[in-house]
Amino acid sequence: ALGLWLARHVLGQARRAAGLWARDRLTRLARVNGDIMIRSVLLQGCMTSFLFLGAGQGDVPLAANQVLLQFVALTAYALDGFAFAAESLVGQAVGARRPDRVRRASLLTSAWGLGGAVVMGLVFIVAGGAIIxxxxxxxxxxxxxxxxxxxxxxxxLIGVAGWMLDGIFIGATLTRDMRNAMIRSVAVFAACVLILPPFWGNHGLWAALMALNLARAVTMLRRYPNAEAAAA
Known part of the structure; x- marks a missing residue:
């Protein structure tokens, strides 16, 4: 409601308002947001199942997992900043029909993201005990x-590629590819949680979570050329 009120001057101009409500644009908007929603629900489902499965390891490992997931959340919030930058810059490059700028934006933001991931990994090694x-x-x-x-x-280090590619794909509106990559990654995660914890306990759960993020990176990286093609 607030958004509509802020846009009241534009909405009051019949010609511009007609373009806003065009069926093809609304359909595309719904499709893009639907893909992002499916991806987010699947990702949240994996995190929730991680906690539920951790409960089977005992009260202490469950509590330890809950504490350590705060590290994961901190990492996600920090690296999402670089992913948001990629989303904006890639979106501008696609709009300008400049594949070279898509590549440059992807490499530049990913380099910063990798640097941030290295710093966070070092912080967790050095100060992780104090944070716990x-x-x-x-x-x-x-x-x-x-x-x-x-x-x-x-x-x-394992998750940064997935986070950065999320931003790149959203900027290029390749949300269908991102959604499909998430579906495949969830299948990898499901296989890992079935196989690893019985033999490796709580370490197996953490390995499955790392496999999820690694699978996201690999599956999306294979589709990255589509991002540059979107700007052609």
């Missing part, structure tokens, strides 16, 4: 969380 101590007062949970802390040091 701030998040919980339970000695048992603190000790368990430290056991799985190396996975969190790897998480930014």
């Amino acid at each position: 101590d701030l998040l919980t007062t339970s000695d048992a949970v603190r000790q368990a969380a430290r056991i799985y802390l190396p996975w969190l040091a790897l998480a930014p």
Whole structure:
């Protein structure tokens, strides 16, 4: 409602308003947002299932996982900043019909994202124990969380490609490719959670989560040429 009120001057101009409500534009808008919603629901479903499956490992590993997922959230929020930059710059390049600028924007933002991932990984290695101590007062949970802390040091490095490609694909409106990549990655995650935890316990769950992010990166990277083709 607020958005419509802010756009009231444009909406009051019949010619421009007619273009806003054109069926093809609304259909495309719905399709793009639908793809993003499906991708987000699947990703959230994987994170939720990670917690539920962690409950089967016992109360202490479950609590440790909950603490360590705050590291994952922190990583996502930090690296999303670079992904948002990629989304904006790639979108501008596609609008300008400049494939060369799509590549330059993708490489530049991804380089910054990788640098941020390295810094975060180092911070987690050096200060991860102190951060854990701030998040919980339970000695048992603190000790368990430290056991799985190396996975969190790897998480930014493994996840950065997926986050950056999300931004690139949204900027190029390749949301269908992004959605399909997520579906395939969920299949990889499902296979890993069926196979690894029975043999490797909670480490297997963390390995499955890393496999999810790695699969996202690989499946989207294969479709990256479509981003440059969208600007041709």
